[in-house]
Each structure stands twice: as structure tokens, then as C-alpha cells.
Amino acid sequence: MRLLMLGGTExxxxxxxxxxxARGWEVAVFHRGRHAPPPGATALHGDRIAPGGLAALEHGEWDAVVDTWSGAPAAVRAAAGLLADRARSYLYVSSRSVYTYPARAGLAEDGPLVDASPDSVDVDYAQAKRGGELAALSAFGDRALLARAGLILGPYENIGRLPWWLTRIARGGPVLAPGPRDLPLQYIDARDLATWLLDAAERGLGGPYNLVSPPGHTTMGELLETCVRATGSPAELHWTDPDRILAADIAPWTDLPIWLPPGELHDTLHRADVSKAAAAGLRCRPITDTVTDTWAWLRGLGGAVPQRADRPRVGLDPQREAEVLAAQRQRQ
Known part of the structure; x- marks a missing residue:
């Protein structure tokens, strides 16, 4: 197989x-040159939002194109349009954010979608991803696969969610652990997402798929307790009722990454129907593997955690955490 990866360095x-x-495919990585692609890949340089930035893609043929773009849909439209006659399929890594909010628990791929356009330039994340889907469909039709990923974790994460929990727990001491402990989580390891995408490319699959683990693949308790074991930290998890956390003006998802209190937003992010992807071969590794491998990767970086420039840093301020824990002890 000949793969064109738009991006491919992060x-x-x-x-x-x-x-x-690893499968022995011929891989060309189109990127801006800020980071080196994995050894063995052919580098094609260009900036897809600059005038003439797609020149490196004007020649060549591929069996599959994988695109992870999350900016203006017009960039997907330009790339997909250029490649439509020279690539067999176009796999666009989208997001479950394309569903109108709130997405009810158990929502499948036929759920209502946000309004968007493939020609958009200045739009929010949900509209950007839906616009990207429309752009891919416009150029490739049923040869376009829309991988609507949920929460993505694993090595190389440059958003900072799991890395924050690992580094915080590794620091030790009392840790504000957002409850309930048995709160079910739904996510996908980036490597499992990659495996499924490549299998789909080989099989020529098209259309939308919710790409995330089954609901309850892990829990908040299992996630944080696995972080404690993986880091070997003496950290003490202090499980705290969601109402107390919200009353302290601590923001779910950003101050406490991954966590969302039970309710509408939690149902939207952590209770998707993934039966279609499962029937098409999706297999998700246990949380122990994701956490342990991410910690090993972080340790190999020597403390320098990658961070996407277009995403805000996540994590609770240590002083704020200490204040909330102290107030909690006083109430006890």
C-alpha cells in the first residue's frame, strides 16, 4: 500500500x-518541516494554507490519504480536490464534536450534525471538523471515510490531558481526584485508531464511523489508580464529589483533564454508540497499556512535554488544588 499522510510528525x-x-507500506508525509517524520517515511514539504503550499502534492499516486487537519475546512477542500483523481481513498480524522450538542447517550452515526461549510475559514472546532468532512465527501464521495474520534490518548499526545495527570501524580502528595470513582470513560488510544484506519484503508471502507472505545472501557478510578501504579508514586488520591469541585469553580475537562461530571456533557463525550466501528474490527487495548506506554514516552522526553500551539494548556493550578483539599479536610 502507498500512503500519503497529511501531517504525520505528531x-x-x-x-x-x-x-x-511497520506494515511495510510506502509512506509519504506531507508537512511543514517543523518536526522530522518517523524514519523510513518520505518527506514532502509544504504549508497547506500558504499560496502554492500544495505544490509538492501535484504529482504522485496513492492508495490512501489520511488527513488529521482540524483548522479551516477550506484546507481539506483544496487537498482533497487536488488528490481526488490520484488517490483511491481519503480518510479524514474527524471528531464526535460534529454532532449537535447535546448528543444523547447511545447516539450513532446517523445523529444530527452541526451546520457547516467546506468553504469556511473562521469557524469553531465542531464546524471546522464537519466542514472538513463535507470537503472530503465533495471530492471523494463514497471513497471518503470519516473517522469521528472521541477523546484520544496515548504516546505522542500533544494536548496534555493524560500527560498532565501522569506528571501531577508523579509529583506525589494529596491529589484532588474528581468523582465519582466509578465514572465510566470512553476514549481511544491513538495507536488503536491508527490500526483501525489502516485496516479500513485496505478494505476500502467509506462513510462515517464513531471511533472510540465502548462506553465504560475504563473508569476515572481505574485511570488515576493506573497512573499511580505506572509512576510508582506515593500520591494519595482524594476522591471528591463533583458538586464540591464545581462549587469551587474548578472547570471540568480543562482544569481536571478528561473528567466530566455526570450529566449532559458526560453523556455526549463518553456514551457514544460504537457498534458500527466494532463490527468493522475496532479493538481497544486496556487502559494499563495506554497509561504505562505514555509514561514511558514522557520519561524518555526528559520532562519536555509537547504542546500544540493552537490548544490551551490544561491542568489545575497547584495552589488552587491545595486550597480545595485543605477546605475539604476542614469539612471532614
Missing amino acids: FVGRAVTEAAL
């Missing part, structure tokens, strides 16, 4: 590139 794109190379 997080999901890198996971896809490494998985394809």
Missing part, C-alpha cells in the same frame, strides 16, 4: 505513519 498522524511503516 500524535495521531505520527501513530498512523509508524503503524503503516
